[in-house]
Amino acid sequence: MQRPTVCAVLTCSAAVLVLTAAGCAGAPPDRDTEKPTSPGGVTAQAGSATSVHVMWDRSTDNEAVAGYEVYEDGARVEAVTGERNMTDIDRLTPSTAYTFTVRARDAAGNLSAPSDAVPVTTPAPTPDDRKAPSVPGGLRGRVEGDGAVGLSWRRATDDTAVTSYDIYQEDSRIHSVRGTATTARITGLRPGTVYTFTVRARDAAENSSGDSAPLDLTTAPGRGEGPSTAPRDLRATARTKDGARGIELEWTPPRVGRGGEVREHQLFIDGELATTIVWGGDPPAGTATYHFTVGEPPGTRYSVKLRAKLPDGKWGDFSAQRTLVTR
Structure with a gap:
């Protein structure tokens, strides 16, 4: 015969039931009501006539930041996981002014205060432009401290104008900078890991160049880790x-x-x-x-x-x- 649990036995009276609930379930955990800090360093860069790249510095929380929400003029337009600190907002209108803010969210659903508002204007469309920019050349880079790298390249050319440069890690676009820039800093990388970067140039008509020559960079190993075991x-x-x-x-x-x-x-x-x-x-x-x-x-x-x-x-x-x- 199976022995009854303590919680099943203590059901004689209302008083015992109260003790049972306290003894078996334990005290309810304190609810997390602390909000994450507001994201700082928010930037918004038009990548084309219909897209904007939004980036921010990571927030902190007493538990952990579970995600970020991007707002345009007060309306949420994108949500990403807490591991990310950038995203692309697509399907925008050419020649239009937008204002973006970012809020951090923790696992309990607490939202930070909005970040500073950042304005950006998408460029005019170029519907007849079908020529892609040239491939960016001379991609170089260096490891900067823990989990960050700095990249630089030579300018690409285009029959209209290069509006942005997209940085890819393997086959995923991870960052974009304005078309007048030739440098980028990538953060949040894992220690002791090989990363392969390429850069593409893009114009306002969404024409994208081919990949630059790849660049391999290995981040410094973490404490207690040995040398890389990668081929x-x-x-x-x-x-x-x-x-x-x-x-x-x-x-x-x-x-x-x-x-x-x-x-x-x-x-x-x-x-x-x-x-x-x-x-x-x-x-x-x-x-x-x-x-x-x-x-x-x-x-x-x-x-x-x-x-x-x-x-x-x-x-x-x-x-x-x-x-x-x-x-």
């Missing part, structure tokens, strides 16, 4: 062998020390695990190579990256990502 110097080349289109990879496996060997790598294509590369014999001492065929037609774009299985059985950090188009 290094990844190169991806489109090649045709025996009449079949394919991609050839070359890279340097990570150093694992103490005589350990890397015998397996995982290959990710377009962000998805495609296969595991395993050497039947001894792994290569220096540069490793791998060739695989692709079935999509010529002109297909692929993004590839690797990570290694370490001697302790765990998977290491991802390599830089490489993007290419098959011929």
Whole structure:
């Protein structure tokens, strides 16, 4: 026979019920009523005739910031998670003045006071403009302190005008700056991680240039962390062998020390695990190579990256990502 719980037994009287509720459920937790701080450093930059890029400094909270809400003239137009501090507002009207504010929200639903209002005006449309800007050149960068990098590039040209530069990390746009700028600072990055940046130029008609040459930057390791375990110097080349289109990879496996060997790598294509590369014999001492065929037609774009299985059985950090188009 199952023994009844204490809460089931103590039901003799109203007085006992009160004690039961207090003893079994415990005191109700204090409700979080403290609001996050108001976001500072809000900027709004027109990226085209119909879009604006809004960015802000992160807020603080006694618990944690769960998200941010962006308002245009008092009406909420966008909401993002607490990990983000920028967003793009699309489907706007050309040649129109807008005013944006940002509020932080915690898990209890407390909203901060609105940030300072930031005005921006979208440029006039150029419906006949179908020519994309040139590709930004000379992308360079440096790691700045914990979790931040600084980027710079040469100006692109356009038959009308470059209205913005979009910064991509792998295949995701993470930041935009005005068309007169040639620098950007990216924050909120993880320690000890390889990031691959490219830059595209955009005009008021939403014509976007091709990607700049990629730039790999590795953030400093966190306290107590060892060196990066990411494969290094990844190169991806489109090649045709025996009449079949394919991609050839070359890279340097990570150093694992103490005589350990890397015998397996995982290959990710377009962000998805495609296969595991395993050497039947001894792994290569220096540069490793791998060739695989692709079935999509010529002109297909692929993004590839690797990570290694370490001697302790765990998977290491991802390599830089490489993007290419098959011929």
